[in-house]
Amino acid sequence: MFEIKTFEIEDIDRVIAFERELRKQEPDTYFWEPDDTYRKQLLQSFSDPRFNTAISLIAIKNERVIGRIDASLVSSRSDASCFSAYMDWICVLKSERHNRVAQALLKALRDACKKQGVGVLIALTANNDEAQRFYHSVEGASIHDTGIWIDIE
Numbered sequence: 001m002f003e004i005k006t007f008e009i010e011d012i013d014r015v016i017a018f019e020r021e022l023r024k025q026e027p028d029t030y031f032w033e034p035d036d037t038y039r040k041q042l043l044q045s046f047s048d049p050r051f052n053t054a055i056s057l058i059a060i061k062n063e064r065v066i067g068r069i070d071a072s073l074v075s076s077r078s079d080a081s082c083f084s085a086y087m088d089w090i091c092v093l094k095s096e097r098h099n100r101v102a103q104a105l106l107k108a109l110r111d112a113c114k115k116q117g118v119g120v121l122i123a124l125t126a127n128n129d130e131a132q133r134f135y136h137s138v139e140g141a142s143i144h145d146t147g148i149w150i151d152i153e
Helices: 009-025 036-045 101-115 129-137
Strands: 003-006 054-061 064-073 084-092 120-123
Touching: 003 101, 009 036, 009 054, 009 064, 054 101, 064 101, 084 101, 101 120
Parallel strands: 084 120
Antiparallel strands: 003 054, 054 064, 064 084
């Protein structure tokens, strides 16, 4: 069994251990290491006002992080009601997939968004087959547009 909780500052070391395990289980998917710089950035994010609209949840099993989901309210004056949120990332350890961890994380995120008055959750989807199967199985979701990444230089 596992539990879903808010990612808090005291969870940083467990989250980094999770990300290191992700890289061991899927070495061809993640191309940067969660090093000391990343740890420092995570730590600073908890006092940085730019993260005030962040929603970060983790799945815990036996005191270990086995999954994570991150989103942020979209605060744009084109949607002055902040009706939208952007799901940035959802990931579960490969060894824990098919245990409904991703579904539980997504439900918890939806619940958190609903409490914030969000009506639609927007996500860019990963392109691999396993991720696509997951996205196509999400109840109440439809796939619309493709994403575009624009570098800011």
